[in-house]
Amino acid sequence: MKVILLENVKRVGSIGEVIEVKRGYARNFLIANKKALYASKENILEVEKIKSDLSKKDSEKKKEAAQISEQINGKEYGVKKLSTENNELYGSVKPTEIAKLIQEENKIGIKPSMIQPVEEIKSLGKFKVKISLHSEVDAEITVNVTSADTIQ
DSSP: OEEEESSOBTTTBOTTOEEEOOHHHIIIIIITTTSEEEOOHHHHHHHHHHHHHHHHHHHHHHHHHHHHHHHHTTOEEEEEEEEOTTSEEEEEEOHHHHHHHHHHHHOOOOOGGGEEESSOEEESEEEEEEEEEETTEEEEEEEEEEEEEEOO
16 A cells, blocks of 8 residues: 655664555554655645655654653663562563653653563563654663562
């Protein structure tokens, strides 16, 4: 399915580009999140007209993302979880939990979908977590998981 991108999408394309993607990806992600439009002749003409506005909006988003990255990049966030004697967690630390930590500590709203743990957090220790703030701006934080208590 052909779509026109309304913003830069990592590993997909840039603003105003007409690309071919799978129907489900187009409908369920790109169009649903207003990142693209169906590639009809009318839509192509309309996007050409508003391309400069879209570029300005994208650069503003990039500046915001860079500011957020400066505030959180390299920071360490602590989590206390219940664990077994061999340091395994009951459950795991999810992106929603990490987003809440950042919100509480830095008053910055980050969507859980932006958070990509390098590996699943299922044990005690320190873990690197990548946060994709913009198609060109990333931040990396450390999540330190400590034991709240051990259950036998």
